[in-house]
Amino acid sequence: MNPRRQKRLVAVTAFVLLLGGAIGAMLYALQQNIDLFYTPSQLIDGIGDKKVKPEVGQRLRIGGMVVKGSVRRAPDSLKVSFDLVDTGPIVTVEYEGILPDLFREGQGIVAQGVLVDKTTILASEVLAKHDEEYMPPEVAEAMKGIKHVPPSQLYKESDKGQQP
Amino acid sequence: MWGSMFRWLDPYAKPETLYHLCGRLLPYLMGLALFTLLLGNIWGLAFSPADYQQGDSYRIIYIHVPSAIWSMGAYSSMAIAAFIGLVWQIRVAQWAVLAIAPIGAVYTAIALITGAAWGKPMWGTWWVWDARLTSELVLLFLYLGVIALAGAFSEAARGIKVASLLAIVGVVNLPIIHFSVEWWNTLHQGATITKFAKPSIDPSMLWPLLISLLGFALLLAALTCLRLRSQILMFEQHRPWVRQLVDSMAASHQKEQN
Numbered sequence: 001m002n003p004r005r006q007k008r009l010v011a012v013t014a015f016v017l018l019l020g021g022a023i024g025a026m027l028y029a030l031q032q033n034i035d036l037f038y039t040p041s042q043l044i045d046g047i048g049d050k051k052v053k054p055e056v057g058q059r060l061r062i063g064g065m066v067v068k069g070s071v072r073r074a075p076d077s078l079k080v081s082f083d084l085v086d087t088g089p090i091v092t093v094e095y096e097g098i099l100p101d102l103f104r105e106g107q108g109i110v111a112q113g114v115l116v117d118k119t120t121i122l123a124s125e126v127l128a129k130h131d132e133e134y135m136p137p138e139v140a141e142a143m144k145g146i147k148h149v150p151p152s153q154l155y156k157e158s159d160k161g162q163q164p
Numbered sequence: 165m166w167g168s169m170f171r172w173l174d175p176y177a178k179p180e181t182l183y184h185l186c187g188r189l190l191p192y193l194m195g196l197a198l199f200t201l202l203l204g205n206i207w208g209l210a211f212s213p214a215d216y217q218q219g220d221s222y223r224i225i226y227i228h229v230p231s232a233i234w235s236m237g238a239y240s241s242m243a244i245a246a247f248i249g250l251v252w253q254i255r256v257a258q259w260a261v262l263a264i265a266p267i268g269a270v271y272t273a274i275a276l277i278t279g280a281a282w283g284k285p286m287w288g289t290w291w292v293w294d295a296r297l298t299s300e301l302v303l304l305f306l307y308l309g310v311i312a313l314a315g316a317f318s319e320a321a322r323g324i325k326v327a328s329l330l331a332i333v334g335v336v337n338l339p340i341i342h343f344s345v346e347w348w349n350t351l352h353q354g355a356t357i358t359k360f361a362k363p364s365i366d367p368s369m370l371w372p373l374l375i376s377l378l379g380f381a382l383l384l385a386a387l388t389c390l391r392l393r394s395q396i397l398m399f400e401q402h403r404p405w406v407r408q409l410v411d412s413m414a415a416s417h418q419k420e421q422n
Contacts, residue, residue, distance in 0.1 A: 005251055005252060005253075008250060008251045008253075009251045012247065012250050012251060012329070012332060015329070015333070016332055016333055016335070016336075019333050019336065020333070020335075020336045023336050024336075027340070031348070034295050034347075034348045035295075035348045035349045036292065036293075036294040036295070036348070036349055036350050036351055037349055039349065063349060063351075099288075100286070100287065100288035101286070102217065102218070102286055102287075102288075110292075110351050125288075125289070126288065127287045127288045127289055127292065127351060128286065128287055128288055129287065129351055129353070130217060130218065130286060130287075130353055131353050131354070131364075132353040132354045132355060132356040132364050132365075133356075133364040133365070134215050134218075134222055134225070134356065134364070134365040134366060134369050135215065135216055135365070135366040136213035136214065136215070136216060136366055136368060137213075137214070137215075137216040138213075139216070139366050140216030140217075141216075
């Protein structure tokens with residue numbers, strides 16, 4: 001390799017390594033801010049070595065699995081509350097509004113809202129998270145025992161008599 | 165060692181040779197691309213089974229995933245070309261950077277737009293500032309930055325040099341995009357096929373996805389050939405071989421008319 005090329009090679013490589021290193025260090029420092037949400041155990045036990053906990057009144061996002069049997073709907077409004085879990089502690093989310101189609105018990109969700117007390121969040125937005133697995137319904141039923149009925153069919157039969 | 169390994173590439177550093185090579189490859193690449201894209205997408209959109217959770221909405225995966233993967237693939241190719249162009253000062257490699265950048269930008273835009281269209285019915289939102297979505301948006305800005313920088317200097321060679329430097333530095337973003345769903349918690353789900361494990365998608369859905377993936381790759385290659393040809397002509401327009409080419413084309417055109 002001739003010396004001029006070698007010089008350019010070294011210059012370009014050094015430039016890229018320096019900038020790459022700087023960006024890497026920045027991302028490392030910002031690590032906790034890049035996470036989209038707190039998990040229930042992070043919310044209750046705190047994050048990192050210093051166990052930093054969010055304060056009551058803080059706006060935040062929480063992400064976890066909806067605990068089976070914890071969804072409580074108000075009979076006369078869109079108010080709903082449910083529990084979230086990841087590995088241990090449970091956090092309660094209260095929400096008034098329309099839930100996404102994928103929302104159901106056992107599903108991962110991300111809610112944005114205000115921490116009203118240590119383990120309760122008043123959510124203004126609830127988003128559904130889905131995993132990276134895709135399969136036809138028959139396979140899902142055979143492998144996981146999941147039989148998913150879309151909400152549009154879920155309420156059709158039972159609600160017919162009650163609709164005004 | 166390096167010299168002998170890449171000696172076979174040397175003739176293609178000559179613009180005229182590369183121009184004709186691209187011209188010969190173009191019809192095959194474009195034909196195969198159209199065939200695989202039609203096959204993969206029609207199979208995926210119309211004939212593969214619906215998903216157990218997401219129903220028919222998941223079908224946008226056949227456009228979203230290939231465009232997202234190749235938005236990163238195009239970026240790596242562009243950065244490699246930029247590196248060769250900077251260090252070895254090979255002009256066709258520098259022009260390749262200009263050829264690939266807009267194609268990659270469009271792939272990135274397709275990935276972002278189809279992702280938003282998928283996010284709304286499934287997640288419940290068009291956009292969320294999680295690490296995956298944000299880093300892919302940064303990729304779009306990197307492409308736009310490369311395009312803008314290349315055209316921002318009155319002296320074309322200078323613009324290409326600065327744009328190439330940006331293209332190379334931007335490579336840092338590629339592992340960030342790929343690993344964002346593992347390093348941080350995000351709304352976006354993890355990787356389905358680009359991992360060292362069995363793809364977490366049923367074979368009946370995987371095949372059309374792989375065919376679409378191949379189709380998007382072939383389309384990228386075909387469009388790159390097409391754009392590289394026009395870049396070569398533009399930068400070499402005053403060279404005798406281009407003049408001869410234009411004269412012979414004009415002659416044959418006249419013959420057709422007579």
